Amino acid sequence: MNCPMLDIDFLACEYDTGRPVCIIEYKHADAMPVDLDHASYRALRLLADRAGISFLIARYDSLWSFEITPGNPAAEEWFTSGERLTELQFVTRLYAMRGRELPEGLEVRLNDVIAEVKHAA
DSSP: OOOOSOOOSEEEEEEETTEEEEEEEEEETTSOOOOTTSHHHHHHHHHHHHHTOEEEEEEEOTTOOEEEEEOSHHHHTTOOTTEEEOHHHHHHHHHHHTTOOOOTTOGGGSOOOOOOOOOOO
């Protein structure tokens, strides 16, 4: 069946004072591998590019550690493909994208451990 629409797992728009900063597609670590040439990702990349913001895919696990796939050049300024980050590192980077520092006291509430990621076949 030809159905040209996005199959979104958990799409988020990071913003600062109402201004978009980044589009993130969150996917569980057990989800199918990311194919940036898939039409869904091409559509999200185009939206982000037109807005002049980053687009990335963040695969997460049960400990809230992340494997990052930048989806456009703007995201590549902040993230490296296959980069593994703790929740603390990831959230700190998202704040940096906004030109802000992590609020005081938040770091103790975020995970700072990277779990073993197992991808679906």
